[in-house]
Amino acid sequence: MARQNSTGSLADVSRRAGVSVATASRVLNGSTHPVSEHTRRRVLRAAEELGYSPSALARALVTKRSRIIGVVVGDIVDPYFAEITRGVEDVAARAGYMTIVCNADRRTEAELAQLQLLSDYRAEGVVFAGSGYVEDPLGEELADAVRRARVRGMEVVSVALRDFDCPRIHGDNRAAAHDMTEYLISLGHRRIAFIGGPPGLYASRDRFEGFRDAMLTAGIDPELVHEGDFGYDRGYSATERMVADGELPDAVIGANDATAIGALGALRKARVAVPERVSVAGMTDTRLARFSDMTTVGLPIYDFGASAARRIVGEGADQPSETVLPHRVVARSTTARRS
Amino acid sequence: MARQNSTGSLADVSRRAGVSVATASRVLNGSTHPVSEHTRRRVLRAAEELGYSPSALARALVTKRSRIIGVVVGDIVDPYFAEITRGVEDVAARAGYMTIVCNADRRTEAELAQLQLLSDYRAEGVVFAGSGYVEDPLGEELADAVRRARVRGMEVVSVALRDFDCPRIHGDNRAAAHDMTEYLISLGHRRIAFIGGPPGLYASRDRFEGFRDAMLTAGIDPELVHEGDFGYDRGYSATERMVADGELPDAVIGANDATAIGALGALRKARVAVPERVSVAGMTDTRLARFSDMTTVGLPIYDFGASAARRIVGEGADQPSETVLPHRVVARSTTARRS
DNA sequence: TTGTAAGCGTTATCAG
DNA sequence: CTGATAACGCTTACAA
Numbered sequence A, B: 001m002a003r004q005n006s007t008g009s010l011a012d013v014s015r016r017a018g019v020s021v022a023t024a025s026r027v028l029n030g031s032t033h034p035v036s037e038h039t040r041r042r043v044l045r046a047a048e049e050l051g052y053s054p055s056a057l058a059r060a061l062v063t064k065r066s067r068i069i070g071v072v073v074g075d076i077v078d079p080y081f082a083e084i085t086r087g088v089e090d091v092a093a094r095a096g097y098m099t100i101v102c103n104a105d106r107r108t109e110a111e112l113a114q115l116q117l118l119s120d121y122r123a124e125g126v127v128f129a130g131s132g133y134v135e136d137p138l139g140e141e142l143a144d145a146v147r148r149a150r151v152r153g154m155e156v157v158s159v160a161l162r163d164f165d166c167p168r169i170h171g172d173n174r175a176a177a178h179d180m181t182e183y184l185i186s187l188g189h190r191r192i193a194f195i196g197g198p199p200g201l202y203a204s205r206d207r208f209e210g211f212r213d214a215m216l217t218a219g220i221d222p223e224l225v226h227e228g229d230f231g232y233d234r235g236y237s238a239t240e241r242m243v244a245d246g247e248l249p250d251a252v253i254g255a256n257d258a259t260a261i262g263a264l265g266a267l268r269k270a271r272v273a274v275p276e277r278v279s280v281a282g283m284t285d286t287r288l289a290r291f292s293d294m295t296t297v298g299l300p301i302y303d304f305g306a307s308a309a310r311r312i313v314g315e316g317a318d319q320p321s322e323t324v325l326p327h328r329v330v331a332r333s334t335t336a337r338r339s
Numbered sequence C: 001t002t003g004t005a006a007g008c009g010t011t012a013t014c015a016g
Numbered sequence D: 001c002t003g004a005t006a007a008c009g010c011t012t013a014c015a016a
Helices: A010-017 A021-028 A037-050 A056-063 A079-094 A108-120 A139-151 A173-186 A202-217 A232-244 A257-269 A287-291 A301-313 B010-017 B021-028 B037-050 B056-063 B079-094 B108-120 B139-151 B173-186 B202-217 B232-244 B257-269 B287-291 B301-313
Strands: A068-073 A098-103 A125-128 A155-158 A168-170 A192-195 A251-254 A279-281 A296-298 A322-324 A328-330 B068-073 B098-103 B125-128 B155-158 B168-170 B192-195 B251-254 B279-281 B296-298 B322-324 B328-330
Touching (some): A010 A037, A021 A037, A056 B056, A068 A079, A079 A287, A098 A108, A098 B079, A108 A125, A139 A155, A155 A168, A155 A301, A173 A192, A173 A202, A173 A251, A173 A296, A173 A328, A192 A202, A192 A232, A232 A251, A232 A257, A232 B287, A257 A279, A287 B232, A287 B257, A287 B287, B010 B037, B021 B037, B068 B108, B068 B301, B108 B139, B125 B301, B168 B301, B173 B251, B173 B279, B173 B296, B173 B328, B192 B257, B232 B251, B232 B257, B251 B257, B257 B279, B257 B287
Parallel strands (some): A068 A125, A125 A155, A168 A322, A251 A279, B068 B098, B125 B155, B192 B251, B251 B279
Antiparallel strands (some): A296 A328
């Protein structure tokens, strides 16, 4: 394998143009330093002829600005993260930054490794897209790593609840779940089942608590609670079980859209009418929900990413260190008034 | 903004350990060059104490190996691309590479820009995940850019049909559509509608032609053809129109899963029974299809990405320059024998 | 307006 | 086994 991969250097260009590298550099990088029109043209032409393109690596090395933003996600394939990533990408690209997406499989250990890698590349900023774990054994270590990274000048921002210190842009999971639950209750449902997220995640906990509190407030015992993992399958199997056990609820809430769609799948399979017999709702309003015309609670996740990126590229330095973006219940066809 | 962001240099470590930078470098990067156990320990400790982490940038500059792989996708949020990206990411990470995902919005112009950016960062390889356009006005320019990149030593591989010269790993879109169509015909359907992809894309053309040929072979006129854009909405609206016009087909094929799910949505809305009254099928078997329990034709898209990445990190140098991976019809609940 | 030269943090070549 | 030292490709005072 030829691992050459260079376009010729500034030295080549300057030689060809008959000027110094300094001068070549000045014209080729939009420096404000004055350069005569004549010289400028010569340099530009030389660069053109050589097909020169500057090495972002070398440039980053000396300027100490890599123009790299990292996004650490739980799983790229999850539309929730894809949407956040898209938000980051869009503003990053506009500001001339590269976005590096790193998968962490929802494991803190992997997050640690990705942070290290990003740090090796001297990323200027990293956004943590996934939620953290309650009492994470690796929590302290990650917090330390983040602290060190920030001391070194790296901008860190999270778009979920995390146990390390950094600016945060997120939604209110508890309130969102609360509102969804209230909505269902307002529709006349009483036996409402909740299929949660991965155990230990703050997001899971908060969404569950929002559900529980709303139920309690309405004087209903929140007894139908199942564990999930933000995946379709667990939503499906949990619902399948309810069907099999003959304890069909009035409604089921999935801790995220994929889970709720799993529930929808199991109900369809069992030929239980939705929403006539049971209502189904998800959370976060990813495309999945829209595609299934499913009721959910919308969170501005694209904006989570976009705002985070803005902070990093320096357009949001004036923002408060904690920003909570609003959610709203999006009623669609999988929920209806209790018959 | 403090844009410092460094961990201290090799020089700092070597000074603290009382050795030369050369020696420090040797122990800190797994060089084979012999170093005494005693010195090694000193260096390791110094590095530890300083929280030293090497600059991948500086390293890349001198070794000429950036360990960066770029993926140029049409749209991250499209699960098709997300899955490919995941494949790339997985093998890249295992080989110690960083993956940079670049959005091109399905525009050749943007692809060109992304390729340039990737080239600035001296990416060792880039995988083009999206299909190309027939008679693309920018086609020649892109082909040129790719040629130059390859000359410089960059590994380029595409996982779809493209008009530039590079190794390719992909599926047979035409055959896939053909097989899907044949399957539907074998179920007794005659009036089969096809909702295509974005006009001009090779993938759109091939899938359409596969459909058309299968119809023709069966002696059926492929008359129900609608334009789409690989998005949900066009699948929905095209189907809505068929419903409104009272020309309900026996079955509808979407050029991809999102399109087919749009069709499903419109049918559900119009209270047309699926699959009893009309069958619906998609293509590529993304999670969307599975979540909707929808018939589709499966393409190993994760493997597209994984194989492409393997070539780049050097594990697939022996592979032929063109690899066609197999597809298969995945029958689920949205298709049935004609009643 | 242009050039010289000192880095940036590594690796690699050569001598000891 | 260890250490100078010259790159790598670029930016940026500082001089001229």
